[in-house]
Amino acid sequence: MPGEQGEREQPHETGPTTDLRPVWRRAGVWIGGVVAAALATVIAGAVTQGFGWFATVAVDSQGEPVEVRVDGEAGTDDVVLPRGATLTSSELDLLAGLDADAQVGWLQAHEHGRVSGAQQVTLYLTGNRTGEVRVTDVTTKETCKPISRGTLVRMVTGRGAGVASEVMNVDVGHGPSDAYAYDPSGTPQNYFPERTITLAHDEEVPLVVDLVPDFSGSICEVELELTVWDGSAERRMPVSGPDGPFVVTSIELEEDEGEYGTVYLGGDICRRYVTATPGWSSLPPCGEGNFAER
Structure with missing residues (x-):
């Protein structure tokens, strides 16, 4: 009926989305990435030094x-x-x-x-x-x-x-x-x-x-x-x-x-x-x- 009105449609949001996670969780992700990168660097250095040590031992002990x-x-x-x-x-x-x-x-x-x-x-x-x-x-x-x-x-x-x-x-x-x-x-x-x-x-x-x-x-x-x-x-x-x-x-x-x-x-x-x-x-x-x- 012309006099009846249905439910109104809500307008769609078109603005930028907002990260609703707490600040402490967002900072934790960033800090974790920094720590992982630093740890990878330390491990790589240790591996390199390890190979150098192995080469030295090989010369010292072989033959x-x-x-x-x-x-x-x-x-x-x-x-x-x-x-x-x-x-x-x-x-x-x-x-x-x-x-x-x-x-x-x-x-x-x-x-x-x-x-x-x-x-x-x-x-x-x-x-x-x-x-x-x-x-x-x-x-x-x-x-x-x-x-x-x-x-x-x-x-x-x-x-x-x-x-x-x-x-x-x-x-x-x-x-x-x-x-x-x-x-x-x-x-x-x-x-x-x-x-x-x-x-x-x-x-x-x-x-x-x-x-x-x-x-x-x-x-x-x-x-x-x-x-x-x-x-x-x-x-x-x-x-x-x-x-x-x-x-x-x-x-x-x-x-x-x-x-x-x-x-x-x-x-x-x-x-x-x-x-x-x-x-x-x-x-x-x-x-x-x-x-x-x-």
Whole structure:
């Protein structure tokens, strides 16, 4: 009916809305966000520092305190061939066309030759800790047996009388040996404890070592043992060559030659190989025109 009126519609609000939450709740949300951000920063810093600590511990604890790289080869010296090894006339002709170093190498490769006399090896020592490490001693362990005396090839006459004071020496053939060096007068002196080899992290120092045999008629497998202080404890490190223990053969005296089936003079002595006769070192042993040119 025109006279009847229904319920009036309420007008819609179009103005800005108002956060009806209490002030303390709104402030709590803001403060909580700040605290969470700060906590995240602290945790991130702790994690970063943790990884740095882990890297330091890894360097400090992994591997030996000193890394060792070995470089060495036998020099030119007399060569011992085992029993059963012989040299044919064609092989002797081949050797006559080579220099002394090449003769030694050929006899090692083809006749199982062993070079007698001292061997020089270089140990490249590198520090493997964050702090300094020290090498405080070097000794040897050895296992020896008699030489198998088949054929002896003399390559040199006499040996140098000079000594090098900067070279470390260890004796071979009489059991464990301590390292020594020669003073300016030529007198052997203990290498340690007067000297100490100190290495910083990643610092490399070369150490030249002469393995000096005796005259006992033996062939020895030798392992060096380094004593190292790593900052917290003393450790002993075995050191061998790339193919295992160093092999050192005694120097053979002229009086030992009678135990060989054949003794040849070659290398830096005679150009073409000749068979040695008793007392050869006091005689012209090679024959006219056959002395090696040096």
